[in-house]
Amino acid sequence: MAKLSIRDLNVTGKRVLMRVDYNVPMEEKDGMMVINDTTRIKETLPTLELLISKGARIILAAHLGRPDGKREASMSLAPVAVQLGKMLGRPVSFVDETVGEKAEAAAAALKDGEILVLENVRFQSEEEANDPVFAARLARLADVYVNDAFGAAHRAHASTSGVARIVRAWGGQAAAGLLMERELKFLGDELENPARPFVVILGGAKVSDKIKVIDCLLDKADTILIGGAMAYTFKLAHGGKTGKSLVEKDHTGTALAAEAKAADRGVSFLLPTDTVIADLKDTGKVNKKGRPVFEFVNPRVNTGDIPDDCEGFDIGPDTVRRYSEVIATAKTILWNGPMGMFEDPRFAAGTHAVAKAAVEATQKHGAKSIIGGGDSVKAVNKAGLGDQVTFASTGGGASLEFLEGIPLPGVVALDDR
Secondary structure (H helix, E strand, O other): OOEOEHHHOOOOOOEEEEEOOOOOOEEEEOOEEEEOOOHHHHOOHHHHHHHHHOOOEEEEEOOOOOOOOOOOHHHOOHHHHHHHHHHHOOOOEEEOOOOOHHHHHHHHOOOOOOEEEEOOHHHOHHHHOOOHHHHHHHHOOOOEEEEOOHHHOOOOOHHHHHHHHHHHHOOOEEEEOHHHHHHHHHHHHHHHOOOOOEEEEEOOOOHHHHHHHHHHHOOOOOEEEEOOOHHHHHHHHOOOOEOOOOOOHHHHHHHHHHHHHHHHHOOEEEOOOOEEEEEEEEEEEEOOOOOEEEEEEEEEEEOOOEOOOEEEEEEOHHHHHHHHHHHHOOOEEEEEOOOOOOOOHHHOHHHHHHHHHHHHHHHHHOOEEEEOOOHHHHHHHHOOOHHHOOEEOOOOHHHHHHHOOOOOHHHHOOOEO
């Protein structure tokens, strides 16, 4: 997908409005909001450093959380601006407006190589509505537009889509940042004609969330490995008992249809042969939604039907062995969705083993390993292996939609090369 790149632009002395994904996890400590994970900021540094070297005047737009068009102090980007300055080793300005006289004055005051962070674009209700007037006010800040926020590219919002079209209509250019380029390369170009064997690993909670991805990838994959809670819907579809495991009873037909299509295409479609289950113990407490809170006790491996009072939480050791053997043969690996509830160490072995197998195939056999965003990336990072795969996407929903073949508004709005 050949989109105009910042590499192609002359931005010296020009104001560059750059959309970034700084929706970072934060928590309150001693009355201040503190960033827990700077990964999303770190991923934008190569683009920023290139723009700085080119003498651009950089204005950053981003969202944080879901403030629903209202100002929320806990969702201000002020701490992000401070952190960005530390990571770049240079001053970064911040303005507590997104549009308006104060924002325009701050942007106009920038010198070559300087950076300004605008306040959270979602403090404005017009952002998510892709309001053309709001988009035009944002566009007034810039001569050039750059999108480096793949994680938000599936949203047709003012800062991801509307402003790019207006900048272009006014005679400016709208280009992809370096991170956006890499996302399009690995999730698009590299998977268009993948080196074979091409092994796809799909986990997560719901078959319904992944069925379109499965349909698209069945035209390309040699093997598909299924894990996560979605595996229990397949088990139920084959007449197995799933206890209290998360299942989609109304999607058993969807699951069987996917297997039938795989058989028609000659694609190996593997399901777990064992699972790690646990008993549910009622704590007598309720959560914020008023639902009972359970403890998971007596975790153990199960190879048959899951008892009525138990729930499945991870793939078992036999499935780990089978899946690892398949992954070891791959030349291209795409992984989207964990194999179990990896946040709990008792149910993380399957996910960590798959991550290790993907890394070994990459490091020892030269496979290309592409991690398709969301919880898969969190799992790989938690296993300490994030820097040993070929590419880890920053997109969650954007990655899924892109893999489904859905045009992303934030990408479509950019100039073609």
